[in-house]
Amino acid sequence: MSQPRFLADENVPLEAVRGLQADGYDVVPVLSVCPGAPDEEVLALGTAQQRVVITLGPARTGEGHFPYFRLMSRRGIASSEVPGRSSGDNE
Numbered sequence: 001m002s003q004p005r006f007l008a009d010e011n012v013p014l015e016a017v018r019g020l021q022a023d024g025y026d027v028v029p030v031l032s033v034c035p036g037a038p039d040e041e042v043l044a045l046g047t048a049q050q051r052v053v054i055t056l057g058p059a060r061t062g063e064g065h066f067p068y069f070r071l072m073s074r075r076g077i078a079s080s081e082v083p084g085r086s087s088g089d090n091e
Contacts, residue, residue, distance in 0.1 A: 005028075007051040008027055030045075
């Protein structure tokens, strides 16, 4: 089985992306390939590249973050919340 590949959403701290890359994971930050892209484009890119999308905060199905994720064919979405951190922080 091959190692999963990841696409890190813009709200994932670059420090976390660099840490995963340093540990040998194949992680591409959205900021480097399509900054400011709407959620649908991020998911489409993740699907096209067979990458798991990593995001912070809840992956809601209503208006807001990744509203269409249940409607799209995808490799996966990993969503996490970090206590005391805003999902818009990217330091």
